[in-house]
Structures are given as structure tokens and as C-alpha cells.
Amino acid sequence: MNKYRISVLTDRLVRLEYQADGMFVDEPTQIVSNRMFPAVSYKQWKTEKGICIETDGLIINYDEQEFSGFGLSITLKANNNTWTYNETGRNFLGTARTLDEADGPVRLENGLFSEEGFAVIDDSKSALIVDGQIRPRVNVGIDIYFFGYGRDFKGGLKAFYTLTGKAPMIPRYALGNWWSRFYKYTEASYLKLVDDFKKEKVPFSVAVIDMDWHITEVDSKYGNGWTGYTWDRNLFPEPARFLSRLHEDGLAVTLNVHPADGIRGYEEMYQDMAKELGVNYENEEPIAFDFTDARFREIYFKYINHFYEDMGVDFWWIDWQQGTESNMEGVDPLWLLNHYYYLDSKRDNKRGMIFSRYSGPGSHRYPVGFSGDTFATWRSLDYQPFFTANAANIGYGCWSHDICGHMHGDKSDELQIRWLQFGVFSPIMRLHSSANPFFVKEPWNQPGEYREIMDRFMRLRHRLIPYMYTMEYLAYKEDLPMIRQMYFDYPEDERAYGLNSEYAFGNQLIVGAITKEVDKVSRMGAVNMFVPSGRYYDLFTGISYNGDFKGNMFRTVNTIPVLMKAGGIIPLESEETISNATNNPTALDIVIAAGADGCFELYEDDGISDNYVDGQNCLFTKIWVEHNLEKQIMDVGIDAPTGNQDLLIQNRKISFVIYGLNEDCQVQKYESTYDKKKHTLTIDVEDALNKGGSIRIVNAMLANNDILDDIFEILHRAYITYDLKEKIYNIALSEFAKNDNNFWDILEELDAPSVLKEALRELKWCC
Secondary structure, three states: OEEEEEEEEEEOOOEEEEEOOOOOOOEEEEEOOOOOOOOOEEEEEEEOOEEEEOOOOOOEOOOOOOOOOOOOEEEEEEOOOOEEEOOOOEOOOOOOOOOOOOOOOOOOOOOEEOOOOOOOEEOOOOOEEEEOOOEEOHHHHHHHHEEEOOOHHHHHHHHHHHHOOOOOOOOHHHEEEEEEOOOOOHHHHHHHHHHHHHHHHHOOOOOOOHHHHEOOOHHHHHOOOOOOOOOOOOOOHHHHHHHHHHHHHHOEEEEEEHHHHOOOOOOOHHHHHEEEEEEOOOOOEEEEEOOHHHHHHHHHHHHHHHHHHOOOOOOEEEOOOOOOOOOOOOOOHHHHHHHHHHHHHHHEEEEOOEEEEOOOOOOOHOOEEEEEEEEEEEEEEEHHHHHHHHHHHHHOOOOOOOOOEEOOOOHHHHHHHHHHHHHHHHOOEEEEOEEEOOOOOOOOHHHHHHHHHHHHHHHHHHHHHHHHHHHHHHHHHHHHEEEOOOOHOOOOOOHHHOOOOOOOOOOOOEEOOOOOOOOOOOEEEEEEEEEOOEEEOOOOOOOOEEOOOEEEEEEEOOOOEEEEEOOEEEEEEEEOOOOOOOOOOEEEEEEEEOOOOEEEEEEEOOOOOOHHOOOOOOEEEEEEEEEEOOOEEEEEEOOOOEEEEHHHOOOOOOEEEEEOOOOOEOOOOEEEEOOOOOOEEEEEEEOOOOEEEEEEOOOOOOOOHHHHHHHHHHHHHOOOOOOHHHHHHHHHHHHHHHOOOOOOHHHHHHOOHHHHHHHHHHHHHEE
């Protein structure tokens, strides 16, 4: 009887099983949904100590005994590092269940990658899924998956998704701004909030109604009101009317549920559910929550989810905080809720979505992730960019945080703005806070310039949706989360490692979140960034950089560094057409970075169905740029859209916004304007290219930064003596007038604050 089984799934992914009774598992599990990989070639032979298996990427030596550190080892051919059984290596880590009560870093679970190039996913204790039902493992042995992908992070992640299931797309509306607050709203006060956002001209797409939608003050014989399923009609007298009004305003709606206490006698649906489940309703016997019970799930969904979804609820916020034990040993109730809620949300070809905490490897199948109730502190903000990007190491690409913090902390307008800026460039932009009356996040309640910044960034979030939605599709199609650590794209550059606040935002942008207070001398915040080789443009300032450096980049509270490489293309919805609804836009601003060729394929669909899975109901529009620097000619264009033509927006207005061209450039046939400060050329073509076409720009030379102007701005802003300002600026004027400019060397020798010199030194990397 064989007690072990070794399955070579890819040349660098191996399943290793040891069962004393020889009974192996072939059914799907909580983690693993597929083991049918394409055939892979390998060699196997007997050795003096057991067997050896060799693939193109691995050498496996095994003594054919119970797994041990002495008897089982795997060597990676790429780097010659060897793993022995039970070794973890210096893992790059993945993510965590929650950030509840966190004030900074938390302990993370292991991910798929390590410094040594290997990692293990342990599936030994996860339950089985048989005919859609959860079943415990009868005989628990060892069932692990060895990933030996070295620094091929993309290859390792693709293998993981093949093993555990793809990361599905989320509805388009989820990419807009979410408004959430733990607050006792009424129908009238919430609708006033919606109207106030309209007056502010700030869109949001998801209305989150926290637990006070339901009755919370209950007779003590029932316990407390934390769990509830009946609308509080003192607050919402006509729920269907309320939900209908929100939908009329273009909003999707989610309700919060804490399901742990089950359904009790005061709930509107209690008697019907009790009858179907055989519970003594005359004595108001509680209906216990038990998601391991298929019959309970069926009745629960019928009388709660389906009923309220028919009323107008779009998806559910599952706020499970009651531990990891269920009526089935080893099965986490959170996983049960995530799994079955998500599957149920996909009824009738609807695109599924829930909002819940992370429940272990494979949780990417159940977006969106709720990271819990964090402290409103700089320490919390400082950790979140790393936490969000690092989750890609376990395939989890859709965290939603309480942007601007949930509770505690000290009031800081600057902190709130920096957090919001990160939120706009994160997977989900959800403002949330406690009921503390001093926690105010409405834009119109912000002082002075902070109101304008908040308005501008929240509008930008909706403008970004065409780009982000395309990235969501690519995350599904190509198995690569939109937000990820920089080493995913630059694995061989050591500078891409150890970055806490920089990350890739799709395939066109690099973002540096500023997570610390402004310096009192430079009056700017800073973020340490690695900028790869090439020419890059800051989308907010227009400054261009010669890449291939790592260092601090400084920004005022108005912006953060958001960089696009030459040849990059980003489709934005026009600010004039953004709204709460996130439909395919009727006007696009196509942002292009001069200096190289590039293309971008805009993806569009109906935004709410699962038809994207088999390619139905999809529209693809290729946007491209060709820049011949030698001939000083640039062509930008749009190819005729392919796919479902019913999705094509007729008479869509289009503008091209091109970064980095000299003001002497000339556009043929179309009118254009030029912004000298940001070096951007804007060409309005209305709907002329809606079905394909191109534009030629001649004298398309690259612009140079106005370094002296930038130096002046930094000095003008700085809190230093006027004499020192003048001294530094005069040196700059003198040195930049020479061919052999020594300004940067002279700067290093000056008796000036180090932070000021560092802020100026950033300009040394400019083109």
C-alpha cells in the first residue's frame, strides 16, 4: 500500500501527500478547486535512499518514509536553494484576516514567495467540497503544495490561481467612491446626505448602510441587538422606497449583517423560517445560525437575502467577528459565509460580490475584502499601502480599508487627506468611521484647502474607473492583481524590494503613497520610491524624470507621486460627465506619455453580469501612440472597437492629453491647447475618432523641465531664512547658465537643512 503520493502539477509546483491509510483526497477543498493542469514532463528514478524526481525547474529527493526534514527535500534549479520538509524560509508574507483594532503592523500569514525562492501552502486540514456541500476530511494526514518559483512572481501567481480558482471581476460600480459610517441614519438624513454630495459635485457609487438599518434595541429576553434582519421602521419607514430612491440616484446599496446570533422571535421573517426548519415558533425558540447546514442556508437565503435583494439590496457586508469555530470541526464560519454568500450572489448570471474579512488562501475568489476597524492614526495609514500591495503575494487583490481611519486617534486634517489620496489609488475607495460626532469625513465639513483637495481626489476616483475597470479585467484574464509590490514587475532589481509605500497601480502607473506628516522645513511630505529605467511623468505636476534611481520624492499636501512611463496610456472619464452611476463613459480624456510607442486596450462590458467569463458582451478598443523622436513626429489613434458593438457609446467625445511635448509642437487638422506649466498638449476631437482614426503631431519634440522654476518653488515654500533662500537660488541661476553645471555638488557642501537639500536633490533626476 502506497502511503505517499507526489503529483507534478507544473515544473515548479508539486503536490506532496502522505496518508498512513493510503486514502488520498481528489475532491476540491476549501483552498484547492482544480488539480487538472496541462501535462508536464519530468524524469523519475530510484536511488539508494528512495526516489528522485526531476522537472525543468526542480529536483525532488524523497526517502519514501513519513515526511521529515531528513527524508524530503526539493532543490530549485534556478538558484540552487534547497527546501527541506517543514522549512518556511524567509517568506515575503501574504496578508491577514483583519486589521481590527490595529494601530500599525499586524502579523501576516505566509505567501507564495520567499527570499530563497520557495514556499508551501498547507491544505492538510481544510474541509472537502462534495457536490457543493462542505464535508470534513475523514483521515487527516499531510497534504501540501510546494511552490518553487524563485523570483518568477507572475508565474507563481498564475499557478496558484490555476490551483485555487481565478480572481473574479467585481461589478463596475464597486470601483467608485463608497460612503459608509457607523451612524444612526434615517431615510431623510441619508437622502439629504446624497443631495449634499450632489451639491458638492462629488460622486459616490456605493451607499453602505451600517447595522442601524435593522432593529438594534430589543427585549433583553432575546439578547442584544447586534444581530438583526428587520428594518427599523422608526428610521426607515418605507425601506423599498428608500432603496428605490438610492437606485434612482445611481447608487448601489449594501447592508451590514452580524449573523452570529441567528434569527430570533421578534424578526419579521422568524415565523416563516421557523416553520420550514421545524423550530418551535410558538415558544419563540431561536433559530441557531449554522452555515454548515445546507437546509438552514437554503431557508436563510430565501427569507433574508433573496427577499431583500428583490427589495433593492445589491450586495451584503458580512461583519463576522465571532471566532473561527463552527459546528464542523476545523471549518471557519467566516469561510462558510464568504463561500456560500458569494455563490448565492451569482444567481441569474449576476456578477457576484460580497464585502467580508479574509478567510485564508483562496479568499480571492470572494471579493471584496473588509479589513476591519482600524485606528485613525499615522501608524495605521503608514502600514496600509504595504499591507494592500503585499496581499498580491497570496493572490488577494481587493482589500477595502476604512479610509481615513475608523476610531480613536487624534484629529489631523493632513492625515485625513493623505489617507484619502491613498484610498483613491487603492482597490476600493471606502470612507468609513465610527459614530463619534467629531469624526466628520463629508467634504463640505473639511476646512479651507482640504475641502478642495478632497473634492478633487474623489472626483478623480470616478474619472479613473475606465482605467481601473480595464485593470480588473486584466487581473482576471492574466492572473495579476491591479495593486502589487514593485518586485513583481522588476524581480531582478534589488531596489524594487523593501518598499513600504510604493506599488504598481495596474500596468500603466506607479504610485507612492505619502504616509507621514509634512516636514516643518520643506513643508512637504516624502515617500521613498524606486523609479525604474526610462522616462516617467508625474500626472499631477507634469514633471518628467529620468528613471533608474531610488530615493525620496517630495510633495505638498495637494498631491502624491503618481508616475506614468513614456508610451503609457490611461483612459479617464471626462470630469464633466462623471456621476454616481459608473456606466461606460460618454466622454473620455485619453492621457498619453510622450517619448515612446505604446498601446492600451480599453475594456468595457455591461458592468454587472458574468458574461465576461466566456467573452460575451465585451467591447475592446485599442488606443495607441507612435512617437518617432528622430523625425519629431507623433501619431496617436484609436482602432475600430471589436466585440459587442451594442456596447459602443455613440458620439462619445474624446480628448487626448499628451504629457511631455514641447510647446512648439503642431497638431494637424484639430484644435489644441497647451499648458506651459505641466507641458501638456490637449486635443479635442469630439466624436470624430469614436469608430477609429488617428491624429498626427509634428515638431513633436520632448519638453524639458523648468528646473529653475521648480527650485524657486521649493525655496519659496521652505521655512528657512530669506538669506539662505536667496543664496541657494542665486547659485542655481549662476550654475544652470553654465555648460558644466555644478549646482548639485555645491548644494551638498552648503550649510542648509538636510531635508531641504534632499527635496532639491529630487530635481537632479528630472529630464
